[in-house]
Amino acid sequence: MNMLASIPGVLDAAVLAQASAPAPMAQSQLAHYMFISAALFAIGLIGFLTRRNLIIMFLCTELMFQAAGVALIAFSRFHMNMTGQTFVIFILTVAAAEAAMALALVVLLFRRRESLNAEEFSEMKG
C-alpha cells in the first residue's frame, strides 16, 4: 500500500479525495452514457427481431436488460444517489433467473426437435 502510494499519481491524496466524494456528472457527459445505452438497446431490439436462433434471441434480450443497467448507473451518478445502482443489482439477479430459465427451455426444446430455429416452432396458427 505504502509502496504503491509512493508512486506518483497512483494513490495520491487528490485521487483518494475524489473517490470518497465524487463530483456530479455533467449533462454532456451523461449524454455519452445515454448514447451507449440507447445503442445497446437498439442492437438488442434489432437482433431480437431479425435473428432466428433462440439462444441469440435470448442474448439480445439480455443486451437490452444491460442497456437499461448502463442507463441506470449513469443516471445514478448524475443524480448523485445510489438508487440506480441498487436497481442494477436487482436487474442482474432477474437476468440470471431469466438465463437459467431460457437455458432450461432451450435444452427441453432441443431434445425434442434437434433444432433451435424459431421458425420450427410455429405449429399453431390462426
Added chain:
Amino acid sequence: MSNFLATSDLSSYLPIFLVTLMAAGFAIANFFITMILGPKRDGKVKGETYESGMVPMGTARKRFNVRFYLIAMVFLVFDVEIIFLYPWATTFPNLAHGDSNAIIWLSRIFFFLLTTVVAYVYGYRKGVFKFD
C-alpha cells in the same frame, strides 16, 4: 445535450484509447514476429489437440450430460446470492458499536441466506447432488 459529442469531454478517454491501441499492437506484433522469426517444423502429432501430454481420445464436439446443467443451476443460486451480500457487508460496519439495529440487520441477512438453504434442500430432494 447540444454539445453531444464535444471533443473536450472525449479527450479524457485518450489514455484508455492509447492503452487499448498498445495492447492490440503488442498482440498483433507478436503474432507476426513469431511468424517471421520462429522455426517451423510441421507434423501430424504437432497438429493434434493438446491434452495435458496424453494422446487425445474421441471428439471435442461431444454433448455433455444434462446433469452439468443442474450443477450450473445450483451454482447460480449461490452466485447471485453473493451480489446481495456485498452491499450489506459494506454498510453493516457503518452502524455504531452497540446499535440496537445491528441485530435486526443481522437477522435480515440471515433470513435472506435461509432462502438459499431452501433452494439447496429442494436441490437435494430433487437429487441434484447424486453423482452416479
Added chain:
Amino acid sequence: MMDRLAYLWPEIALFIAACVVMVVGISPSVATRKFAAVVAGLGVVAAGILAWTTTPSGNAVTASSGQVLLPGLALYAKVGIAIVALLLLLLKPGTVDRAEEAAIALGVQKFDALRTNRAEFFSFFLFSVMGLMLVAGADDLIWLFLALELTSLPTYIMVAISGGAGREPAARAQEASVKYFFLGALGAAVFLYGFAMLYGATGSTNLNAIHLSLTTGGVSGLALAGLLMSVLGICFKIAAVPMHFYTPDVYQGASPSVAGFLAFVPKTAGFLSLLLLASAVGWTWAPGENGLTVSGGGTSLPEPLRILFWVIAALTMTIGNVLALQQKSVRRILAYSSIAHSGYMLVGLIAGPGDGSFTKNGVAAVLFYLFCYGVMNVGTFAVLSGLERKTRDGQMSEIDSIEDIRGLCATHPRLGWPMAICSLSLLGFPPLLGFWAKLPLFTSAISAGEIILVIVLGLNSAIAAFYYLRLFGAVFLEKPEAGAGEVTASPFVSRRVAAMVSAALVVALVVVVGQLTDASRKAAAPKAEPAASATIPASMNH
C-alpha cells in the same frame, strides 16, 4: 421498518407455503405428494385472511410506508386476488404428472424425483400469486419491476410443463412456452428501459417522489419517453395490441387450467402497474364539491400518454373481437376475448378517477372489472379443463374444438350450465355480473367526455355478442355430436367444482354488487388530503 412489513404478511404466508410445497411435493410417498395441493390452498387462504386483517389502507398509509397515490389499492387487490387464486387453484390438480402418477400407482414405474413436476408446479403457482400481490403493494419502481418479473417468470415454466404426457399436447405446450417466454423477456426489457428513463428524469424510483416531481416540475421529454416505453412493455402483460401476438397460441398450447391462470394473474399485474404509473404521472387530486376531484376535470394524463392509451384501447378491443369471430378452437376464442377485455379495461384507465363517485370513476371501474373478469374467466376455463378426450397416442387431453362442447347442457349439465352462464356474463348480458362490471366503464368514459371511445366500446360489445352467443348456443341449443361419447368428464372433481362455484358467483355476486362497487370505489380513492401535498421523506435514496 415494521410499517413496511405490514404490507408483506400475505406475501410472507405465500412464500412459506411455496417453500413447504417445493420440499413436500418431492416425496416418495403418494399421500405426502398429494398434500402439496392442500398446503398451497392453505397458503392462499392464509394470505387472503392476512391481507384482509393486516393491509393498511386509506389514511393509515403514509408516504414512508407505502404509495399514497391509491392508498386503498393494496387491500382491495390482495383480497380479490386471494379469492380468484383459490378458484384458480381448484383447476390445478392433475395438470402435471398425470401419467407418472398412474404408472406409479400401477407399480409399472418407480418414483423418480427428477421426473415429477408437481412440487414446482404448485410452488410456482404460489410464487406467481405472491408476485401479483407484491405488485398491488408496490410503491417503488424497483419493487414494481421485481414483482412483475416474479409474477411472470413462474408462468413460463407452468406453461412449458402443462402439456401432460401426450406427445402432441406436450409439444404444443413447449411451443407456447417459447413464444410466451421470448416475447415476455422483450416486454420486460422494454418496460425496464422505461423505468430507467423515469428514474433519470425524476431522480427517484419512489412512486410518491416521482408523482411529486412530475406534478410540480412538469413532465419532461425523458419522463414522457420513459412512460411510453413502460406502457408498451406492460402491454405484454395485459395482452394489449402491440404485444398481443402470443396470446392465442399460448392459451391454445397451454393446458386450460394454466391458460385460465394466465388470463387473470399477469393481466391483473399489468393493469395494477398501469394504474400505479398513471396515478404517478397525472390525476392530481384536489378538494372539490364531491369530496376530491381531479384538478382541471376529466383525465389529466399527459396528452401523448392519453393518445397512446386511446389508440391501444381502440385497437385492442377491435382486433380481439374481430379475430375471435373466425375461430373454431374454444381456447383461441377465449384468448381473443381476453385481448378484447383488456381493451375494455383500458377505457376505464383513460377515463381516470373523475370526481370520485363510482359512476364517474374509471379507476374503480377497472378494479371492479378485474375482479369480475377473474371470476367469469375461471368458469369458462374450468369447463374446458373439466372435459377431455383421447389424443392419437392414447393419452387424455383437454378439449379444444367448439364441436366438443356441443349440447353440453344435455350431456354434462354440471359443466354445460357454468359455460352458458359464464359466456353470457363475459358478453355483459344484463342481470349477470359481467353487465354490472361493464356499466361503470361506459358511464365513467361518458363523464370524462370520451364519446368516440364509448362508441367504439359499444360497437365492440355488439361484435363480441356474436362469438359469446355462439359459445352459449353450442352448449345450450345445439344437439350433441354423434361421436360425443369420446368427450368425457375429467376425473379431477375439483375442476368441476371450480366451474360450478364461479358460475354460482357470477349469479350470486349480483346481489352484493353495491358492496363490491363500494369496495372498489374506496380502493380507487385518494388519501383524505391531496397526495401532492403529502410529505415525501427528504431522501428515499440513501
